[in-house]
Structures are given as structure tokens and as C-alpha cells.
Amino acid sequence: MNRNILEYLKRIQAMAKTGLTYSENPYDIERYEEMRDSTNELLAQLSNAPLETFKFHFEELDNDYPTPKVDVRGLVMKEGKILLIQEKTDQKWSMPGGWCDIGYSASENVVKEVFEEAGIRVKPVRILSVWDKAKQDHPHDIRYVYKINFLCEIVSGELNVGHEALDGGFFALDELPPLSEVRNTERQIMKLMELVESGELDWD
Known part of the structure; x- marks a missing residue:
């Protein structure tokens, strides 16, 4: 075939x-x-x-051998501010992203998710972190999840929130809205910004 x-x-x-x-x-x-x-x-x-x-x-x-789910997130910056999306499920905010779909690589998934949620075309520049959700400061999750965070550059487009989100915007680090902590926490966002500056990769 x-x-x-x-x-x-x-x-x-x-x-x-x-x-x-x-x-x-x-x-x-x-x-x-x-x-x-x-x-x-x-x-x-x-x-x-x-x-x-x-x-x-x-x-x-x-019924196959159980393996972790994979969640990808894109750190998208503009004039020193980061892109956040207001989630429909809890009305709180997170970096754009979501579960990886079959047929796409991790980087292709993050490009797709950012466009679907924010209407912005991005290019993944590098991986910032690969985290085990259970070892991070998230609320308890019955699923076992690996989280891959990408640094992304804006290629084209303006913010235009898709049907999966309520709102979106670029926020300074000292003006973050209430975060959807099942997706990302303030500590994680601060850590990702440190990794942007240092050029390092972080993992659990």
C-alpha cells in the first residue's frame, strides 16, 4: 500500500x-x-x-500499551510581551497549544495550534523545555502528560482568536492575567523566559 x-x-x-x-x-x-x-x-x-x-x-x-499524552505549547513574543489565549473551559489564560494530533510532528502541531487559536502564522525556532507534567507545579491530572514548549517567531498575521478560545492578547510578564494552571503556571512562564535568554534546554 x-x-x-x-x-x-x-x-x-x-x-x-x-x-x-x-x-x-x-x-x-x-x-x-x-x-x-x-x-x-x-x-x-x-x-x-x-x-x-x-x-x-x-x-x-x-487497549494498547499505555503511553503518555503529548501537549505542545508555543511561546510567541511581540515587543517583549507574550501571547496568551483565554480558554473556553475555565475562562483562564494559557500559551497557545494543545494535544498533538496524529499525522503531524510536534513542531507542526504547535504551528497548527497557534494558528487555530490565535490566527497567527509562526515558525518554531527551538525547543525550550520537555517537562513531565506530574513533576511540575500543575494541579493533579489523571492523565500522564509530557509537555513540549517551543519558542516561536511570528511569520505573518494579526491576532484573530479562533472558535476554540474566548479571547487573546499579548501580556507583559508583570501583567499576566489569571492563568489556566492545568496548562501552564506562572513559574513555568518565567522559567521559559529565562531559557529564551540563556539559550538552554530544560527537561525533567
Whole structure:
């Protein structure tokens, strides 16, 4: 099977799984189920393998060996201020970012997340930190999460908040709004700014 086709189908499967996880609308759920089933059928036809093989494979992914989730965040600066997005879930603020999607590298994910949440095109310059969320000063999370923070440069665009956020803005370090501490804390933001200056990489 062509590798590019396989990667596209894996991404469609991931979209279907995400939709089934978060959707509440019964019509949307039906569409995501159809997307999942159609992808299985297409994979079976392209590989001349039994349909049940692919149904089993994707069902097994849910029961596979547990591994950490990966969260990426972009530190985006403008005139000495950092970009923060107001989250819908808790009405508090965080650096733009989110869970990594299948089919994208970590750096591609952070570019996508910043654009979706803030409407700004960025270029990742370097990784600032790779942190184990359980070893940081976050509230307890039942999930095990690795957090990758990128320093990003603005390429183009103006702040235009997407549907996933309530508001956005650039803030001075001494004027930070209430932070969404499940995503990032004030101590972490200050540490990231130190890493920008020092050129170092920090990890747990």
C-alpha cells in the first residue's frame, strides 16, 4: 500500500476517534462512526486484507500499551510581551497549544495550534523545555502528560482568536492575567523566559 495513502487514512481514523470522544450531537457521532467504518473498508480494499483485520487493529489501539499524552505549547513574543489565549473551559489564560494530533510532528502541531487559536502564522525556532507534567507545579491530572514548549517567531498575521478560545492578547510578564494552571503556571512562564535568554534546554 502507498505510504502516503496509509498516513492519510491513519489521520482520518484519528479524526474519527477524536470526534467520537468529544462529540455529543448524535448526528455528528453517526458521521464519525461512518468515517471510521469507511476508512476500515478502504484499508481492507487497498490491501486485499479481511475487513475484520482493520477493525481489530483500531479497536486494539484503545487497549494498547499505555503511553503518555503529548501537549505542545508555543511561546510567541511581540515587543517583549507574550501571547496568551483565554480558554473556553475555565475562562483562564494559557500559551497557545494543545494535544498533538496524529499525522503531524510536534513542531507542526504547535504551528497548527497557534494558528487555530490565535490566527497567527509562526515558525518554531527551538525547543525550550520537555517537562513531565506530574513533576511540575500543575494541579493533579489523571492523565500522564509530557509537555513540549517551543519558542516561536511570528511569520505573518494579526491576532484573530479562533472558535476554540474566548479571547487573546499579548501580556507583559508583570501583567499576566489569571492563568489556566492545568496548562501552564506562572513559574513555568518565567522559567521559559529565562531559557529564551540563556539559550538552554530544560527537561525533567
